[in-house]
Amino acid sequence: MPRxxxxxxxxxLAGWAAASCGQDHGAVxxxxxxxxxxxxxxxxxxxxxxxxxxxxxxxxxxxDDGRYLLAHPGDVISRRPLPEAATAETPRxxxxxxxxxxxxxxxxLLTRHYVVCYETSRDYAKWCAALFExxxxxxxxxxxxxxxxxxxPPRPLVVVIFSDKAAYEAHASRDLGAAADRVVGYxxxxxxxxxxxxxxxxxxxxxxxxxxxxxxxxxxxxxxAAGLVATLVHEAAHQMAFNSGLHRRxxxxxxxxxxxxAIYFETPDLAASGGWRGIGPPNRPRLDHFLAxxxxxxxxxxxxxxxxxxxxxxxxxxxxxxWALTRYLVEAKKTKFxxxxxxxxxxxxxxxxxxxxxxxxxxxxxxxxxxxxxxEVVKAAARLQTSLRGR
Numbered sequence: 001m002p003r004x005x006x007x008x009x010x011x012x013l014a015g016w017a018a019a020s021c022g023q024d025h026g027a028v029x030x031x032x033x034x035x036x037x038x039x040x041x042x043x044x045x046x047x048x049x050x051x052x053x054x055x056x057x058x059x060x061x062x063x064d065d066g067r068y069l070l071a072h073p074g075d076v077i078s079r080r081p082l083p084e085a086a087t088a089e090t091p092r093x094x095x096x097x098x099x100x101x102x103x104x105x106x107x108x109l110l111t112r113h114y115v116v117c118y119e120t121s122r123d124y125a126k127w128c129a130a131l132f133e134x135x136x137x138x139x140x141x142x143x144x145x146x147x148x149x150x151x152x153p154p155r156p157l158v159v160v161i162f163s164d165k166a167a168y169e170a171h172a173s174r175d176l177g178a179a180a181d182r183v184v185g186y187x188x189x190x191x192x193x194x195x196x197x198x199x200x201x202x203x204x205x206x207x208x209x210x211x212x213x214x215x216x217x218x219x220x221x222x223x224x225a226a227g228l229v230a231t232l233v234h235e236a237a238h239q240m241a242f243n244s245g246l247h248r249r250x251x252x253x254x255x256x257x258x259x260x261x262a263i264y265f266e267t268p269d270l271a272a273s274g275g276w277r278g279i280g281p282p283n284r285p286r287l288d289h290f291l292a293x294x295x296x297x298x299x300x301x302x303x304x305x306x307x308x309x310x311x312x313x314x315x316x317x318x319x320x321x322x323w324a325l326t327r328y329l330v331e332a333k334k335t336k337f338x339x340x341x342x343x344x345x346x347x348x349x350x351x352x353x354x355x356x357x358x359x360x361x362x363x364x365x366x367x368x369x370x371x372x373x374x375x376e377v378v379k380a381a382a383r384l385q386t387s388l389r390g391r
Contacts, residue, residue: 032086035061036077042069047082051250052350060250060350065094066155066192068249091115091156098158098193103167106160113153118161120198125161131229132159132236139240139265142279147338148345153243158193159236168197185231187238189249194235199228234266245345252353253344255306259319260326280330282388283323290320291381299325299374303362304355328377333366340365 036045046069048061057073064086089097095108095115102117109116111129113136118125136157143150162168172180172195175188185196240246241261247253267283293314299321302308308318329337343365363369 032064032082033079034082035059035071035079037071037075038077039072039075042071042075047086052348065089065097066243068190068192070190088155094156094158098160102160103171105163110156113157114159115156116159116161119163119167120161124198124200128159128161128232131232132157135233135236135265136240138278139237140244143244143246146334148246148341150244150246153240155243157236157239157243158191160193160195162195162197165197168195171195184227185235187235187242189242192239192243192249194239196231196235199231230266234262237262237265246341247345248347248349250349251344251347252351253347254303254358255309256302256318256322256325257341257344259309260322263319263323264326264330280327282384283327284388286320286323287381287385287388289316290324291378291385293317294321294324294378297371297374299377300359300370303370304359324377324381325373328373328380329366332376332380336366 032047032049034045034047037043046061046063048063048069050059051062051068052060054073057076059071059076061069061071063069091110092108095110095117098115098117099106099108103119105119106117107119107122107125109118109122109125109129111133114129114132116125116129116132118128140150140152160171162171169180172183172186175191175195176183176186184199185194187194238258241258242249246261247258263283263286265279267281294317298308298317302318302321302325309315309322311318329340340362343361359370362373366373
């Protein structure tokens with residue numbers, strides 16, 4: 001089932017400009033304001049940094065806990081600068097505030113880098129949290145070795161785990177609408193949270209103590225194991241990328257880049273402790289799908305714009321293409337790919353973008369036409385598939 005990174009439709013607007021608010025990638029905003037609002041459903045006054053402003057007076061605000069808030073034109077009654085930096089919430093304070101927003105029955109698990117709110121078993125939450133912590137470490141180390149020094153997320157990262165699919169869908173429909181029943185987990189760019197549900201519940205494993213070695217082995221042996229691990233790692237990779245400076249939230253980073261990287265990280269290894277060993281093993285389902293469904297021009301299309309990721313008909317084709325393209329660039333054009341990612345990380349939230357600019361930027365970065373790169377990607381994927389069949 002697909003997973004996705006959520007961009008609310010209300011932000012697909014022109015006329016926005018990034019504000020100069022003195023914030024580094026992943027850092028708590030330094031220049032904050034007290035902003036009085038009249039919009040229903042929001043606090044009357046918020047303390048936030050202005051991330052971007054629209055020509056019509058709309059504002060994109062970053063709250064002290066990392067959430068984004070959209071103030072529509074006419075919502076802002078007054079604003080004044082704040083003289084002092086924010087006093088950060090403790091992880092427990094953050095977790096308790098998130099719990100207050102969720103239905104009754106959720107509990108809190110705090111780890112070194114995560115606040116996990118869950119309504120399944122505590123042992124299952126611990127098992128998930130251990131996977132998140134492993135990803136956190138490996139993600140930063142991978143990009144450091146590649147030549148990009150990222151900034152560790154300045155705040156705990158929030159993950160919400162529902163007990164079952166029905167409870168999850170009831171909550172997720174507010175973000176995903178009708179797509180909630182087709183998406184088993186997602187990272188929301190506005191809330192900055194990962195939301196999913198206990199995917200083992202269909203196998204009857206929920207509540208059996210997933211933190212123990214015996215039940216962890218049960219999970220790895222279950223039919224849901226590969227999808228469970230891939231989902232958790234995929235969404236956690238998105239969350240890490242947008243909180244460490246690899247991408248900026250709501251910047252015009254091509255979806256093939258953000259999704260390709262998340263898929264490159266997601267590949268399960270069910271023989272490993274916890275079901276995931278590291279980054280970059282061949283992703284057989286994505287590889288086979290790509291070669292079975294690829295048509296000439298598909299990669300040029302996802303390089304140029306994001307439409308195919310949002311299409312109802314065949315989004316999996318775009319995801320498989322993003323993985324194949326990312327793997328090829330990491331393996332064959334790593335230095336150029338790292339330089340390309342550095343330029344993507346400098347893009348400002350809600351900045352202008354166009355298909356022509358994206359294509360020109362890609363071709364300048366890799367010194368070849370997108371069509372030529374596509375041909376090389378297909379050849380590399382075919383060679384990889386052949387080599388895997390021989391094992």
